[in-house]
Amino acid sequence: MSDDRQGEDSAVSHHWYDKTILRNPISLIGLALAVVAFVNIIFLFLIDVLASNPSPYIGILAYMVGPAFLILGLLLTLFGTIVERRRRLHAVGLMPHLPHIDLNQPAQRSTIAFLLSFVVMFALISAVGSYKAYEFTDSVDFCGELCHSVMHPEFAAYQASPHARVACVDCHVGSGASWYVKSKLSGIRQVYYTARGTFPRPIPTPVHNLRPASQTCEQCHWPKKFWGAQLKSFTHFGNDEQNTPRVIRMLIKTGGGDPNLGQSGEGIHSHMNINARVTYFASDEQRQVIPWVRIEDKNGKVTEYLAKDSGLTQAQVDKADKRRMDCIDCHNRPTHIYVPPDLSVDRALAGHAIDASLPFIRQQSVEALTADYETGEQAQKAIAEKLLKFYQDKYPQIASSKADSIKAAISEVQRIYGTTFFPTMKVNWKTHPNNIGHLYYPGCFRCHDGNHVSKDGKVISKDCNSCHTVLEQQESGTQVASMPVQPFKHPVDIGDLNAVNCSDCHTGGTSP
Ligand code: HEC
Ligand code: HEC
Ligand code: HEC
Ligand code: HEC
Ligand code: HEC
Ligand code: HEC
Numbered sequence: 458m459s460d461d462r463q464g465e466d467s468a469v470s471h472h473w474y475d476k477t478i479l480r481n482p483i484s485l486i487g488l489a490l491a492v493v494a495f496v497n498i499i500f501l502f503l504i505d506v507l508a509s510n511p512s513p514y515i516g517i518l519a520y521m522v523g524p525a526f527l528i529l530g531l532l533l534t535l536f537g538t539i540v541e542r543r544r545r546l547h548a549v550g551l552m553p554h555l556p557h558i559d560l561n562q563p564a565q566r567s568t569i570a571f572l573l574s575f576v577v578m579f580a581l582i583s584a585v586g587s588y589k590a591y592e593f594t595d596s597v598d599f600c601g602e603l604c605h606s607v608m609h610p611e612f613a614a615y616q617a618s619p620h621a622r623v624a625c626v627d628c629h630v631g632s633g634a635s636w637y638v639k640s641k642l643s644g645i646r647q648v649y650y651t652a653r654g655t656f657p658r659p660i661p662t663p664v665h666n667l668r669p670a671s672q673t674c675e676q677c678h679w680p681k682k683f684w685g686a687q688l689k690s691f692t693h694f695g696n697d698e699q700n701t702p703r704v705i706r707m708l709i710k711t712g713g714g715d716p717n718l719g720q721s722g723e724g725i726h727s728h729m730n731i732n733a734r735v736t737y738f739a740s741d742e743q744r745q746v747i748p749w750v751r752i753e754d755k756n757g758k759v760t761e762y763l764a765k766d767s768g769l770t771q772a773q774v775d776k777a778d779k780r781r782m783d784c785i786d787c788h789n790r791p792t793h794i795y796v797p798p799d800l801s802v803d804r805a806l807a808g809h810a811i812d813a814s815l816p817f818i819r820q821q822s823v824e825a826l827t828a829d830y831e832t833g834e835q836a837q838k839a840i841a842e843k844l845l846k847f848y849q850d851k852y853p854q855i856a857s858s859k860a861d862s863i864k865a866a867i868s869e870v871q872r873i874y875g876t877t878f879f880p881t882m883k884v885n886w887k888t889h890p891n892n893i894g895h896l897y898y899p900g901c902f903r904c905h906d907g908n909h910v911s912k913d914g915k916v917i918s919k920d921c922n923s924c925h926t927v928l929e930q931q932e933s934g935t936q937v938a939s940m941p942v943q944p945f946k947h948p949v950d951i952g953d954l955n956a957v958n959c960s961d962c963h964t965g966g967t968s969p
Pocket of ligand 5: 691692709893896905918920924925
């Protein structure tokens with residue numbers, strides 16, 4: 458090519474295009490930038506494709522920063538040629554309005570061939586690039602790891618949940634362009650807050666503009682799926698010296714069902730999703746206090762329930778911001794589950810990660826977890842010190858004979874702290890209540906508290922057998938109750954179970 462141009466230079470050196478219009482400082486800088494960006498994109502792309510576990514930063518460089526510089530470079534080049542053309546036009550007065558294109562000139566032919574192939578290449582690469590950028594900004598790496606400090610609690614809880622292999626965007630964005638754009642716009646705002654460090658700690662829940670469950674959860678979970686009654690086993694340990702094990706097995710009446718398949722549509726799911734529409738409003742930000750509920754059955758019959766102690770007038774009810782109940786109102790923690798400390802310790806004991814023969818280990822572990830700590834490191838240190846000291850002071854013999862068990866218990870309690878407490882983001886089990894059940898949080902009892910009454914005196918049921926049936930209950934391995942048993946036998950006498958709110962005492966922490 459340079460040979461051609463030399464030949465031409467001598468022949469038509471007087472003509473304006475003897476020096477290509479690209480030869481101006483702005484365009485040259487632009488071109489250099491574009492070439493460097495291009496080479497980098499190819500290089501990063503290869504790393505992204507070939508490396509087995511590339512860092513999420515590779516993606517942001519290859520598909521966002523790189524192309525931005527490439528486009529900037531090309532724009533600069535274009536800008537330079539415009540400025541240069543103007544300049545030459547002024548200086549020589551010869552510049553025609555539009556350049557002559559003469560395909561008989563070998564130099565012009567190769568320039569145009571070069572330009573055309575460049576445009577085609579660029580179009581192809583941008584197509585692949587934008588697809589990769591789209592894929593990348595939808596990846597779990599992008600959502601969960603790039604903003605690591607901010608999303609750390611959500612990401613950590615997610616990884617230990619039933620949805621650990623479901624991408625964040627499947628629940629938070631879903632399909633379709635409009636929600637993609639919406640989420641990226643809100644993402645830009647979040648990046649801005651993150652850069653300034655002004656994001657809220659913790660990130661508040663509920664997410665008010667979460668996409669409706671019918672467009673996310675229900676893409677995977679068929680709402681009419683028939684679950685029937687499911688057996689669930691709960692294992693707890695007492696706060697006594699023996700860490701008394703207590704097992705409850707119950708059938709949870711999840712139900713569901715499609716009438717077209719001959720299933721009557723019963724149980725927990727049927728009422729909410731299939732055979733009725735429930736609407737409610739909450740008087741607090743976290744939707745934990747629900748004074749008013751309305752249910753419309755499939756025949757259009759409407760019943761309204763008002764909490765007896767709410768003191769609300771009809772006008773206030775009419776004005777309130779109402780919400781149609783969907784999956785999220787019960788399953789608000791399908792994946793970001795911040796397990797209460799006493800449940801975490803129960804699980805560790807049940808799974809033998811903590812030795813249940815260590816006296817008071819259940820109570821001591823929960824106490825160690827729930828003390829006030831400023832930072833994660835401080836917590837880790839204090840947990841080890843507290844547990845060691847307890848056995849050295851109270852059970853010196855065990856401290857030496859079971860030193861290994863104590864060491865293992867300490868590292869397990871530290872692990873629990875690391876995966877369920879997030880002091881930097883101020884997140885723990887108390888900041889993010891779970892609405893399934895009623896032991897540690899109000900949950901189902903937000904409405905099923907026996908206190909929500911309709912005008913004609915109907916009450917939203919708190920009957921212990923309406924949602925589940927106890928099959929068996931054990932204490933220290935001996936049966937205290939078995940089929941057919943009703944009701945649940947509370948380990949200590951607290952009077953009428955129907956008259957209490959479990960979460961008043963069972964806070965998930967040290968009491969009880
Ligand atoms: C199975 C569905 C699902 C997946 C997968 C999922 N989320 Fe969520 N996420 C939810 C729901 C449901 C909520 C809470 C909704 C509510 O209470 O309003 C939520 C809430 C959040 C919140 C607000 C704070 C909170 O804990 O309530 C953040 C931040 C968040 N998710 C980030 C992520 C990130 C990052 C990922 C991927 C690593 C992810 N989510 C994956 C369903 C999901
Ligand atoms: C991309 C598909 C997908 C989406 C979207 C999805 N899930 Fe799931 N979900 C699954 C799969 C797969 C499982 C089964 C996991 C297993 O058993 O290992 C599951 C399990 C569950 C379970 C049972 C959990 C347990 O303890 O075993 C619940 C409850 C649930 N999902 C609710 C939801 C809710 C609520 C949403 C919307 C916020 C949602 N899912 C969105 C795929 C999905
Ligand atoms: C009224 C509250 C409520 C609503 C609304 C609700 N669920 Fe459930 N769901 C439950 C309860 C309670 C269980 C029993 C499981 C448990 O106790 O953990 C359950 C069980 C499930 C399971 C099976 C979990 C397992 O343990 O195998 C899936 C999946 C599920 N729900 C998905 C959904 C989806 C999808 C929606 C929305 C269409 C929905 N649920 C609406 C309360 C509800
Ligand atoms: C927003 C209020 C609200 C919440 C929260 C709620 N429910 Fe309900 N539930 C109702 C209403 C209203 C009815 C219908 C009462 C009627 O028959 O008119 C109902 C009925 C039921 C029924 C049928 C009861 C029967 O005797 O036929 C079951 C089962 C049920 N709910 C389970 C649950 C479970 C499990 C949870 C917690 C995961 C829960 N509900 C949370 C409002 C709620
Ligand atoms: C509106 C439905 C509903 C009613 C009414 C209800 N429960 Fe439950 N209960 C549940 C659900 C759902 C779970 C399962 C929670 C889970 O999967 O973690 C549960 C779990 C339990 C557990 C096991 C908790 C654990 O983690 O060990 C006990 C015990 C229990 N219920 C006792 C009772 C008693 C006693 C009553 C009557 C005062 C009652 N329930 C009324 C829905 C209900
Ligand atoms: C007045 C306070 C109080 C109320 C209300 C209460 N409990 Fe308890 N609960 C206790 C005490 C105290 C223990 C025994 C703790 C121990 O032995 O370490 C206990 C133990 C339990 C246990 C055995 C597991 C464990 O952690 O030791 C279960 C299950 C249980 N309660 C369920 C319920 C249910 C379900 C309700 C609501 C219907 C309820 N409790 C209401 C005080 C209460």
